[in-house]
Amino acid sequence: xxxxxxxxxxxxxxxxxxxxxxxxxxxxxxxxxxxxxxxxxxxxxxxxxxxxxxxxxxxxxxxxxxxxxxxxxxxxxxxxxxxxxxxxxxxxxxxxxxxxxxxxxxxxxxxxxxxxxxxxxxxxxxxxxxxxxxxxxxxxxxxxxxxxxxxxxxxxxxxxxxxxxxxxxxxxxxxxxxxxxxxxxxxxxxxxxxxxxxxxxxxxxxxxxxxxxxxxxxxxxxxxxxxxxxxxxxxxxxxxxxxxxxxxxxxxxxxxxxxxxxxxxxxxxxxxxxxxxxxxxxxxxxxxxxxxxxxxxxxxxxxxxxxxxxxxxxxxxxxxxxxxxxxxxxxxxxxxxxxxxxxxxxxxx
Amino acid sequence: xxxxxxxxxxxxxxxxxxxxxxxxxxxxxxxxxxxxxxxxxxxxxxxxxxxxxxxxxxxxxxxxxxxxxxxxxxxxxxxxxxxxxxxxxxxxxxxxxxxxxxxxxxxxxxxxxxxxxxxxxxxxxxxxxxxxxxxxxxxxxxxxxxxxxxxxxxxxxxxxxxxxxxxxxxxxxxxxxxxxxxxxxxxxxxxxxxxxxxxxxxxxxxxxxxxxxxxxxxxxxxxxxxxxxxxxxxxxxxxxxxxxxxxxxxxxxxxxxxxxxxxxxxxxxxxxxxxxxxxxxxxxxxxxxxxxxxxxxxxxxxxxxxxxxxxxxxxxxxxxxxxxxxxxxxxxxxxxxxxxxxxxxxxxxxxxxxxxxxxxxxxxxxxxxxxxxxxxxxxxxxxxxxxxxxxxxxxxxxxxxxxxxxxxxxxxxxxxxxxxxxxxxxxxxxxxxxxxxxxxxxxxxxxxxxxxxxxxxxxxxxxxxxxxxxxxxxxxxxxxxxxxxxxxxxxxxxxxxxxxxxxxxxxxxxxxxxxxxxxxxxxxxxxxxxxxxxxxxxxxxxxxxxxxxxxxxxxxxxxxxxxxxxxxxxxxxxxxxxxxxxxxxxxxxxxxxxxxxxxxxxxxxxxxxxxxxxxxxxxxxxxxxxxxxxxxxxxxx
Ligand SMILES: Cc1ncc(C[n+]2csc(CCOP(=O)(O)OP(=O)(O)O)c2C)c(N)n1
Ligand code: SF4
Ligand SMILES: [Mg+2]
Numbered sequence: 001x002x003x004x005x006x007x008x009x010x011x012x013x014x015x016x017x018x019x020x021x022x023x024x025x026x027x028x029x030x031x032x033x034x035x036x037x038x039x040x041x042x043x044x045x046x047x048x049x050x051x052x053x054x055x056x057x058x059x060x061x062x063x064x065x066x067x068x069x070x071x072x073x074x075x076x077x078x079x080x081x082x083x084x085x086x087x088x089x090x091x092x093x094x095x096x097x098x099x100x101x102x103x104x105x106x107x108x109x110x111x112x113x114x115x116x117x118x119x120x121x122x123x124x125x126x127x128x129x130x131x132x133x134x135x136x137x138x139x140x141x142x143x144x145x146x147x148x149x150x151x152x153x154x155x156x157x158x159x160x161x162x163x164x165x166x167x168x169x170x171x172x173x174x175x176x177x178x179x180x181x182x183x184x185x186x187x188x189x190x191x192x193x194x195x196x197x198x199x200x201x202x203x204x205x206x207x208x209x210x211x212x213x214x215x216x217x218x219x220x221x222x223x224x225x226x227x228x229x230x231x232x233x234x235x236x237x238x239x240x241x242x243x244x245x246x247x248x249x250x251x252x253x254x255x256x257x258x259x260x261x262x263x264x265x266x267x268x269x270x271x272x273x274x275x276x277x278x279x280x281x282x283x284x285x286x287x288x289x290x291x292x293x294x295x296x297x298x299x300x301x302x303x304x305x306x307x308x309x310x311x312x313x314x315x316x317x318x319x320x321x322x323x324x325x326x327x328x329x330x331x332x333x334x335x336x337x338x339x340x341x342x343x344x345x346x347x348x349x
Numbered sequence: 350x351x352x353x354x355x356x357x358x359x360x361x362x363x364x365x366x367x368x369x370x371x372x373x374x375x376x377x378x379x380x381x382x383x384x385x386x387x388x389x390x391x392x393x394x395x396x397x398x399x400x401x402x403x404x405x406x407x408x409x410x411x412x413x414x415x416x417x418x419x420x421x422x423x424x425x426x427x428x429x430x431x432x433x434x435x436x437x438x439x440x441x442x443x444x445x446x447x448x449x450x451x452x453x454x455x456x457x458x459x460x461x462x463x464x465x466x467x468x469x470x471x472x473x474x475x476x477x478x479x480x481x482x483x484x485x486x487x488x489x490x491x492x493x494x495x496x497x498x499x500x501x502x503x504x505x506x507x508x509x510x511x512x513x514x515x516x517x518x519x520x521x522x523x524x525x526x527x528x529x530x531x532x533x534x535x536x537x538x539x540x541x542x543x544x545x546x547x548x549x550x551x552x553x554x555x556x557x558x559x560x561x562x563x564x565x566x567x568x569x570x571x572x573x574x575x576x577x578x579x580x581x582x583x584x585x586x587x588x589x590x591x592x593x594x595x596x597x598x599x600x601x602x603x604x605x606x607x608x609x610x611x612x613x614x615x616x617x618x619x620x621x622x623x624x625x626x627x628x629x630x631x632x633x634x635x636x637x638x639x640x641x642x643x644x645x646x647x648x649x650x651x652x653x654x655x656x657x658x659x660x661x662x663x664x665x666x667x668x669x670x671x672x673x674x675x676x677x678x679x680x681x682x683x684x685x686x687x688x689x690x691x692x693x694x695x696x697x698x699x700x701x702x703x704x705x706x707x708x709x710x711x712x713x714x715x716x717x718x719x720x721x722x723x724x725x726x727x728x729x730x731x732x733x734x735x736x737x738x739x740x741x742x743x744x745x746x747x748x749x750x751x752x753x754x755x756x757x758x759x760x761x762x763x764x765x766x767x768x769x770x771x772x773x774x775x776x777x778x779x780x781x782x783x784x785x786x787x788x789x790x791x792x793x794x795x796x797x798x799x800x801x802x803x804x805x806x807x808x809x810x811x812x813x814x815x816x817x818x819x820x821x822x823x824x825x826x827x828x829x830x831x832x833x834x835x836x837x838x839x840x841x842x843x844x845x846x847x848x849x850x851x852x853x854x855x856x857x858x859x860x861x862x863x864x865x866x867x868x869x870x871x872x873x874x875x876x877x878x879x880x881x882x883x884x885x886x887x888x889x890x891x892x893x894x895x896x897x898x899x900x901x902x903x904x905x906x907x908x909x910x911x912x913x914x915x916x917x918x919x920x921x922x923x924x925x926x927x928x929x930x931x932x933x934x935x936x937x938x939x940x941x942x943x944x945x946x947x948x949x950x951x952x953x954x955x956x957x958x959x960x961x962x963x964x965x966x967x968x969x970x971x972x973x974x975x976x977x978x979x980x981x982x983x984x985x986x
Contacts, residue, residue: 056805057803072812072824075810076810077808079800079801079809079810079812079813081812081814082812083642083669087635087639089636090636090638090639090640091640091642091646094645094646094649094651095643095644096643097649098592098644098645099648099803119632119633123631319624320622320623321624325803326591326592326644326649327801328648330589330767331589334586334625336615338762341762348573349571349572
């Protein structure tokens with residue numbers, strides 16, 4: 001299952017800055033076996049390794065939730081900050097302002113981003129803070145044991161029988177609408193798609209939003225859920241016979257661009273992913289919004305790079321910060337000279 | 350709340366029948382918010398200052414943009430007192446809405462300069478004041494065509510009237526206009542014309558009948574006239590702040606706006622436009638403090654500024670900063686709470702909440718500047734303390750200190766470099782020999798070492814979290830590790846206690862001790878003089894920080910009766926002292942509390958002390974009983 005579980009080769013290959021894949025690994029995961037978040041961690045390790053991000057330049061940030069714990073499970077030697085619930089964006093913003101050379105990777109959950117942290121999410125996007133913002137999106141609050149999140153489908157039923165009466169908040173649709181400079185969606189089990197998207201996100205200067213659908217093995221497997229095994233079996237005749245998926249098996253998909261695939265989750269529920277093909281123009285914001293909304297009306301989650309604007313100025317540019325990180329400036333650059341100080345005080349006399 | 354010109358204070362004036370009163374009185378201008386009275390008030394203040402007369406201006410303004418009443422008080426005091434006086438001597442009445450109440454609030458012997466169309470009926474029919482009717486509106490209408498400008502210049506006409514009646518020198522007005530309209534020469538000349546209009550009206554149409562006047566003196570030499578928020582902004586700049594995140598709120602906004610202006614002027618490369626400072630208007634105070642913590646975690650000197658409502662919102666993140674040991678500088682320019690309270694009035698209401706902000710056992714260093722020069726000094730110091738102790742540091746100012754102009758001795762240029770605290774570089778890590786342990790107490794002062802993100806060493810990284818952690822910053826729910834961390838944090842707080850500014854004590858062996866802090870300083874200093882004139886000596890200890898310095902305990906130990914004077918209802922510092930001082934000393938404390946929303950006057954201090962001197966309260970145990978050992982003062986009118 002997860003990369004951290006496989007024993008490392010004694011002397012593996014190295015990336016272009018001479019660092020082995022081992023260095024990109026983190027502590028062993030404490031998340032449930034089979035959790036989509038673990039798959040994402042694996043893909044992150046691969047992407048960071050392949051992009052040759054210097055580990056000391058990486059700064060990992062997160063909020064609170066199962067998903068937010070994941071920053072401990074890759075690049076152990078990098079600095080990480082597990083903030084308070086929903087506030088990863090402000091920490092990320094501050095850190096980037098202090099040291100513009102840091103490669104900021106923030107991990108959040110759908111509760112962390114679409115509920116308690118919705119304001120900070122929107123405003124981070126507005127400011128185009130240079131970071132990779134990953135939402136590990138499972139439609140539930142994993143860590144508090146399965147309550148609905150704001151990205152849950154309308155009409156879905158919670159473990160204790162409660163029906164979600166409310167419209168879903170679409171992380172990607174919202175980001176496009178807010179003017180994000182990079183918006184993509186993927187699936188935790190689709191490494192072929194996710195790894196290149198992550199690498200593109202690291203390379204992007206500005207906020208790169210990645211909504212990664214990431215099934216929760218523990219809190220969706222119950223009768224009455226529109227995503228449950230029983231429900232899908234009874235209502236969806238098109239489906240092939242469903243196999244039982246052991247809870248510790250990672251869900252993997254591999255499907256070509258421009259097609260759809262049906263993903264069966266651990267609880268037997270299904271989800272249709274549509275991979276954007278070359279006909280989608282990711283520089284067209286309206287088109288991005290259209291594919292998201294059209295996909296939703298068909299009950300599909302559109303995956304791929306929805307929108308990108310590589311030219312948009314990021315926050316450090318808009319703030320006109322110098323190339324040298326602010327935190328490296330000293331007394332000489334920051335204090336008024338004794339003359340200027342005396343002159344200023346003279347104006348106040 | 351007392352009426353802003355001291356309604357009900359009749360009989361307190363010294364003017365009546367005593368002949369001339371020189372440089373020792375208070376003038377109040379009652380105007381309408383949004384009418385442009387602010388620049389007239391400033392020109393008047395600066396002109397008096399330029400004549401060497403110690404002035405202390407205070408604005409009493411509503412939470413409103415236009416239309417509600419606003420008052421401006423300027424106190425002249427040859428002895429240099431800057432506290433608000435509970436009454437006024439000269440009223441400039443330009444607001445029909447408050448005319449009756451303003452006139453009624455005047456003490457006998459006072460002077461009332463008023464818009465001529467305001468009727469001398471009701472409370473304004475009194476005969477024990479000198480009334481000077483001036484047709485401000487008609488004068489402005491005759492000479493100024495543009496109606497907006499007319500409204501604005503009406504205020505400047507009042508400056509001319511006052512200048513002529515009191516004897517303010519032309520040269521002083523000239524330099525005040527220079528300062529006010531530095532970059533707008535055309536505005537300067539139209540304002541000067543308006544002043545002249547007022548002057549000539551007095552010369553031609555009025556006969557001076559009162560004894561109030563001004564004379565040049567030597568009372569402001571070498572002094573600044575500056576508001577605390579501007580002083581604090583300069584302190585931030587000189588303290589090396591590079592990231593400032595804020596969300597607008599009165600009375601904190603001007604600190605941030607001044608800092609932005611200073612950064613534009615002093616941190617911006619004229620050639621490239623590069624700015625050595627980030628100033629971010631955040632979406633709320635949660636984000637503002639989050640950005641501050643994020644920036645400080647990454648090694649920048651970072652701050653935010655807010656007032657009570659913002660402090661409440663920051664609570665969760667501040668606890669994170671305490672437990673995960675991340676620096677931050679947080680200014681709280683206090684205003685009247687709870688809740689929205691009186692948003693444009695002053696209070697020392699956040700002392701207890703700032704000191705222990707957030708859930709669990711939390712304690713934060715709190716600086717309590719009492720003067721504008723301390724606003725500057727403490728702002729600078731706060732960044733050193735935050736870096737050195739890796740924890741959020743509060744600077745508690747208030748609306749009175751922050752938004753009013755205060756006279757001050759000049760500010761000192763900082764000596765020595767920034768204190769960046771215990772930060773390990775890649776080289777340091779190389780020399781360490783052992784793995785770096787983020788939260789280990791290696792020096793015995795309970796202050797650990799940290800590394801910054803971006804440090805090029807494989808051993809530099811560590812994990813910052815608000816959940817349980819061990820010395821190596823690893824996640825743990827072990828009760829031993831938790832207790833160890835909490836006990837170290839408590840020891841760290843003792844290290845912090847020793848590093849905080851000592852109180853300023855003025856002692857001559859009196860029986861009575863007074864303890865105060867922050868903006869109450871002005872009133873306490875004056876009250877001590879007044880008490881001494883009545884033969885009652887008192888010693889004074891001005892607390893300048895929490896946790897309480899050992900010298901405060903010493904002061905209490907030397908005085909059988911100690912009055913803790915503060916501007917809140919619950920005696921917040923009083924309670925902190927009672928719980929932190931030795932029990933035997935706690936019983937010596939008595940509480941004097943003023944919470945009218947306007948700055949505490951000396952009278953309220955005297956009243957509070959004397960009431961308890963005359964009727965000694967029972968020795969009190971516990972808070973409920975302690976409430977008995979209390980005087981609340983104020984509430985006049
Ligand atoms: C202020 C605050 N409120 C509530 C919580 C409890 N809490 C912890 S995680 C969580 C939800 C996490 O959901 P999500 O972000 O979707 O993460 P997941 O566990 O599903 O990955 C909640 C409500 C908290 N930690 N802090
Ligand atoms: S509860 Fe769900 S989200 Fe949390 S670790 Fe387990 S599977 Fe993952
Ligand atoms: Mg979730």
